[in-house]
């Protein structure tokens with residue numbers, strides 16, 4: 001293909017053999033990118049084939065796309081069942097406030113009326129109570145992040161967030177990295193290089209430590225799990241830190257099946273070995289880090305024996321893992337959400353980061369890479385586009401949580417969901433805009449508290465493709481959206497930027513999230529949304545790359561030139577000096593920002609609030625350690641339950657128990673059981689598997705039965721594991737005990753079935 005002349009930015013050479021659209025065997029093929037709806041974090045390259053009437057025929061992975069290289073997951077192959085599902089909402093709807101919860105009270109309306117109601121209700125609330133009393137809730141990593149944020153700012157609200165306690169998805173790790181290093185790092189799986197493993201600059205890692213992550217099922221945060229197997233085939237050895245024997249754990253050199261919620265202790269145990277056995281990189285530590293002595297002092301007591309006792313591990317396994325990781329460069333950490341989902345999520349993340357830092361694996365090929373948005377694009381999936389410029393300082397100060405949790409001020413545009421819940425309960429939330437989240441089913445930890453908040457609202461609008469328990473419980477207006485093959489958008493993250501190209505005719509009157517936010521945002525504040533069309537907004541976002549939507553569509557996914565060892569080259573700091581963008585200019589092993597905020601500056605560990613150690617009395621009554629919410633390859637959180645081709649693989653919520661524990665409890669495989677603790681209960685079906693250790697359990701999250709239309713909120717209140725959780729973030733405001741609590745398990749009685 002011809003190079004696009006309008007693009008002045010240096011980028012990697014990349015040729016695609018097909019144009020963005022072509023004819024083949026009587027079908028039209030379109031090269032496009034997968035994002036949402038329905039949910040996904042990725043951005044896989046695909047070919048969508050349509051017939052002459054614009055009907056969907058099939059999808060295939062694009063073998064030339066460097067990111068997924070032709071591979072796709074089962075959810076992508078079922079996109080037709082999502083788009084054509086009889087339950088999909090195709091028209092805007094409204095309902096009288098008194099009819100909330102009544103599934104039969106919805107009435108179809110026009111988009112004009114829908115926009116009028118939303119505008120008038122939100123305007124009234126903003127004028128009466130203040131813009132900050134309108135909360136904007138959005139889901140994880142969907143194609144709405146910048147849209148919802150910017151809509152919130154146009155309405156005058158700084159309160160945009162995902163609803164889970166401690167923002168326990170990636171943000172504990174991201175905020176910690178931002179404060180101690182001035183950036184964020186991911187494992188180098190070669191994805192920055194368009195030629196991937198074949199690029200001569202790339203080095204295959206000696207060791208990849210998979211920590212609190214089940215990547216083959218979850219492909220988290222723009223990293224694909226099968227990259228690990230690609231690298232295993234090229235020689236990488238694996239360490240897995242996971243209480244369960246996952247597929248990847250079973251293929252690992254060392255499997256550290258730690259007690260849930262003790263990751264901070266394990267990290268310090270490994271640091272102790274690396275420092276005491278002199279396995280660290282003296283050059284990097286001496287020249288580029290700050291606070292090594294304090295770190296060494298902090299971990300001095302964390303001998304492998306001490307860590308093993310806390311984590312229920314063998315001290316020799318901790319030694320073996322530390323040595324394997326440190327003995328040879330490069331090594332990397334492929335970490336997951338379990339690190340975040342504990343009270344000491346920030347402290348654990350800091351400890352794990354210190355492991356890959358002091359072993360000298362920073363920004364080297366095959367190590368841990370400092371990422372940035374491609375071509376300097378700033379309107380990314382993390383949202384926050386323009387918040388500081390749009391909202392006046394006094395409104396910014398009304399962002400829930402910034403007073404209690406200073407870490408929320410640094411590089412994060414979201415409000416604290418825990419502070420938001422408190423504010424709501426004190427009457428300081430009058431309306432909630434829900435776009436791309438199913439709050440009550442998936443994100444909310446204390447479901448009852450949030451449900452009460454929703455029920456007391458003056459106004460609630462839900463923007464989704466399907467009727468959800470959250471919309472059923474609380475929405476006054478429902479706005480239906482386009483799925484990814486039906487809309488135009490852009491996808492930018494870490495490695496590349498690409499377009500999503502509409503190729504399937506959208507049914508009914510569904511609209512894209514961008515169009516909805518643009519239309520409404522413009523009505524509230526045309527200075528914030530000065531563009532007239534969706535494409536103009538996309539062009540604006542792409543501006544720093546030199547592409548327009550059209551030229552990028554024709555070009556295909558574009559990779560900026562990539563540089564390793566950016567800190568040596570003065571590419572990390574605004575002043576262009578070598579080093580890191582931190583107060584000391586160094587990679588901070590001991591954080592000056594934490595210290596200045598009155599927080600522990602070093603890696604640390606705190607027992608989960610309910611654990612055999614911190615609450616021995618409760619442990620007697622609730623003798624099983626409960627993890628909640630491992631990813632199912634066929635669902636994205638609360639989604640896809642209505643897709644039969646996927647549901648057949650996971651028809652009911654299950655709780656995993658070992659053979660021995662199930663026998664001790666007298667429960668059989670497939671039997672309905674109650675899972676209960678002092679916070680609440682739910683029921684799920686037993687799945688007996690020796691993936692889990694004796695005395696532990698894992699219950700699935702995000703469950704409802706979309707087919708049970710007459711049941712109370714689609715049975716969600718019966719089967720949602722989050723009834724056993726609590727809104728209780730750590731002192732930093734990040735991280736909460738979502739994967740580490742206690743419970744008891746007993747059969748559901750015959751008469752309760």
Ligand SMILES: Nc1nc2c(c(=O)[nH]1)N[C@H]1C(S)=C(S)[C@@H](COP(=O)(O)OP(=O)(O)OC[C@H]3O[C@@H](n4cnc5c(=O)[nH]c(N)nc54)[C@H](O)[C@@H]3O)O[C@H]1N2
Pocket residue numbers: 036037038039138139140142143144164168169337435436437438439441442443444463464465466468481513628629630636637638639701702721722738
């Ligand atoms: N117990 C427990 N709970 C957990 C977790 C756990 O591990 N354990 N994991 C937590 C984590 S990490 C996360 S990130 C959250 C996820 O929680 P959420 O991000 O809230 O995900 P869902 O619950 O699937 O809700 C997404 C909703 O948005 C709709 N949707 C999907 N794509 C789009 C789109 O592009 N536009 C619009 N308008 N709507 C869209 C879907 O139909 C669905 O109804 O769940 C959390 N909940």
Ligand SMILES: Nc1nc2c(c(=O)[nH]1)N[C@H]1C(S)=C(S)[C@@H](COP(=O)(O)OP(=O)(O)OC[C@H]3O[C@@H](n4cnc5c(=O)[nH]c(N)nc54)[C@H](O)[C@@H]3O)O[C@H]1N2
Pocket residue numbers: 041140169170211212213214215217218219220221241242243244246259260261262263335336337338339342627629630631632633634635636637739740
């Ligand atoms: N198919 C699919 N893919 C998804 C999602 C989805 O819902 N479906 N959700 C997306 C989202 S938003 C996210 S955040 C990512 C998350 O993706 P992952 O990080 O892989 O998250 P999980 O599968 O919840 O948990 C990973 C592992 O943590 C282990 N674990 C539980 N407790 C602990 C603990 O205390 N310590 C340690 N070290 N491990 C523990 C569990 O046994 C599990 O195997 O996946 C994303 N990808």
Ligand SMILES: [Mo]
Pocket residue numbers: 140169170337
């Ligand atoms: Mo997440």
